[in-house]
Amino acid sequence: MSTLIPTLKNGSKKDTDLGFNSLPSLPSWFDDFLGKSFGNEFMSNFNTGITLPAxxxxxxxxxxxxxxxxxxxxxxxxxxxxxxxxxxxxxxxxxxxxxxxxxxxxxxxxxxxxxxxxxxxxxxxxxxxxxxxxxxxxxxxxxxxxxxxxxxxxxxxxx
The missing domain is CATH 2.60.40.790 (Immunoglobulin-like)
Known part of the structure; x- marks a missing residue:
């Protein structure tokens, strides 16, 4: 899942910068939506290959x-x-x-x-x-x- 991280503008962060950059990106929002709504059952179908065995x-x-x-x-x-x-x-x-x-x-x-x-x-x-x-x-x-x-x-x- 994605975590929101404050975005720096010109090397500094202002407390008043709560505009567009504080909103999650579309891919981040989509990942969060799928993870919360469908759980791991939905996402597990995308990785069916063999992993490195122990x-x-x-x-x-x-x-x-x-x-x-x-x-x-x-x-x-x-x-x-x-x-x-x-x-x-x-x-x-x-x-x-x-x-x-x-x-x-x-x-x-x-x-x-x-x-x-x-x-x-x-x-x-x-x-x-x-x-x-x-x-x-x-x-x-x-x-x-x-x-x-x-x-x-x-x-x-x-x-």
Missing amino acids: VNVIDEANDFVVEMAVPGLNKSDFNINIDNHVLSIGVEKETKHNESSENYTRREFGYSSFKRTFSIPESVDVEKISATYKDGIMRVVLPKRDEAKKKPIKTIEIK
Whole structure:
């Protein structure tokens, strides 16, 4: 929503300047009207694309795991690449919908995309990286090299 901000004239503000400049602009008034009259339900139809998904990066004993919640997609929508120790997870999805009846025709289309990139540490065995997509969760497993795996705590006996 827009907020009214006093307008400065020639670098100074006079208390008597309450003319045209103190009125809201037409776009500001329109935004306020729509927001108050229709609420978020009306405005939500204008932003139906994919936003940047949140990611969990988990440091397990033998692997690093990247989890991303991205429901409503297919495995074929994803592009996962490794280039110069950078992991890229991206999606490009185009949707088309046609609906016709006796009195109207409606055609909708959309295009959504995102790309997340991660630096891969030298301790990862790049040749063994795997990915799965199940129940809306993309899971990429980055196995650690043997020398990088956490070793169990060694207790030293005192003599």
